[in-house]
Amino acid sequence: MITTVTLNPAIDKTLILNELNLGKVNRVLRSRENIGGKGINVSKILSKLDDATSAITILGRDNLGYVKKLLNKANIDSIYYEVEGLTRTNTKVVDLKNNITTDINEIGFEIEQAIIPDIVEFIVSNLIKSDFIVLSGSLPKGVPSDIYSKIIENTKFNTKFVVDTEEEQLISVFKNSPYLIKPNIHELEDALNIELNSIEKIVTTCLDLIYRYGIENILVSMGGDGSILVSKEIVLKAEPVKVELRSTVGAGDSLVAGFIHGMLNYNMDKHKALKFGSACGTLAVSKDSIDDLTKMDIQDMAESIIIKQL
Numbered sequence: 001m002i003t004t005v006t007l008n009p010a011i012d013k014t015l016i017l018n019e020l021n022l023g024k025v026n027r028v029l030r031s032r033e034n035i036g037g038k039g040i041n042v043s044k045i046l047s048k049l050d051d052a053t054s055a056i057t058i059l060g061r062d063n064l065g066y067v068k069k070l071l072n073k074a075n076i077d078s079i080y081y082e083v084e085g086l087t088r089t090n091t092k093v094v095d096l097k098n099n100i101t102t103d104i105n106e107i108g109f110e111i112e113q114a115i116i117p118d119i120v121e122f123i124v125s126n127l128i129k130s131d132f133i134v135l136s137g138s139l140p141k142g143v144p145s146d147i148y149s150k151i152i153e154n155t156k157f158n159t160k161f162v163v164d165t166e167e168e169q170l171i172s173v174f175k176n177s178p179y180l181i182k183p184n185i186h187e188l189e190d191a192l193n194i195e196l197n198s199i200e201k202i203v204t205t206c207l208d209l210i211y212r213y214g215i216e217n218i219l220v221s222m223g224g225d226g227s228i229l230v231s232k233e234i235v236l237k238a239e240p241v242k243v244e245l246r247s248t249v250g251a252g253d254s255l256v257a258g259f260i261h262g263m264l265n266y267n268m269d270k271h272k273a274l275k276f277g278s279a280c281g282t283l284a285v286s287k288d289s290i291d292d293l294t295k296m297d298i299q300d301m302a303e304s305i306i307i308k309q310l
């Protein structure tokens, strides 16, 4: 069982254009709306891979009916806490000519300070015994940056925490020694305020965090350059696969989902887990939306992923 927590979900509105011309009138070739947000995306991929998963989230009252419809379409078990306002819409502009996706993420609803303890209580009390708990994404306005840390501290059973976030909320979970963090390289550079300009620097920086804070694994994703998994016992690099790029939205979430699926289904074999994770990330960028991934495509792609031990 994998439970995901998404405090700032979104309607992902994808606009596919031949080419994006700034300051001009742009015509959309096709568009779609899917439920998104980092933890929800992880649950969507896990569910495609037939893993039991449940998503805990917060939804705005003002567009609740529509968002629930999108959640139902995604076919995942979900539990939500209702707040005033709208669930945000994140616009993703895909420029087919230049193979570039531009993400315009809204801030989302603002949460009143007074209900923060209630939200933490809601999440913790709805966490059922899980192999992994994934805490993912940005925080809505008004939510303190240590909320992920609070959720970890209040969880009443032993589990493996996976955290995929940035800035202060990433730094604040270091002390909780999560099982896995998955920053992309820019998020890690920004959080630590350093430049990571070589593989060696990435590995030594991650090992330092691992020894200092007891984090078990750090998976640094590097977009078109693949990813690096660092742990005390092994350092692995997933080589990138060249694919025709569509939308890069959800690539990181797919990597996280595939990695967890691999760990659970292949006896915690990190090599196989990284292979599966990279297969999900690679396929994600070759589709208009991660909703188009299938289990069979993922399994086929996994065959093409090369993992090197560093």
Ligand SMILES: Nc1ncnc2c1ncn2[C@@H]1O[C@H](COP(=O)(O)OP(=O)(O)O)[C@@H](O)[C@H]1O
Binding pocket: 183, 184, 185, 221, 222, 223, 224, 225, 226, 227, 240, 241, 242, 243, 245, 248, 250, 251, 252, 253, 255, 277, 278, 279, 280, 281, 282, 285
């Ligand atoms: N341009 C690309 N070409 C091939 N694979 C990609 C590309 N961008 C992302 N991926 C795959 O998706 C994974 C996660 O991508 P990344 O962009 O680093 O995550 P995030 O969405 O968190 O920023 C990468 O490790 C890689 O496997």
Ligand SMILES: O=P(O)(O)OC[C@H]1O[C@](O)(COP(=O)(O)O)[C@@H](O)[C@@H]1O
Binding pocket: 008, 010, 011, 012, 035, 036, 037, 038, 039, 041, 090, 105, 136, 137, 138, 139, 248, 249, 250, 251, 252, 253, 254
């Ligand atoms: O919470 P944030 O950081 O604003 O991110 C939310 C956005 O990230 C996504 O979860 C995609 O994330 P990744 O591309 O990092 O995998 C979108 O579905 C969503 O619009």
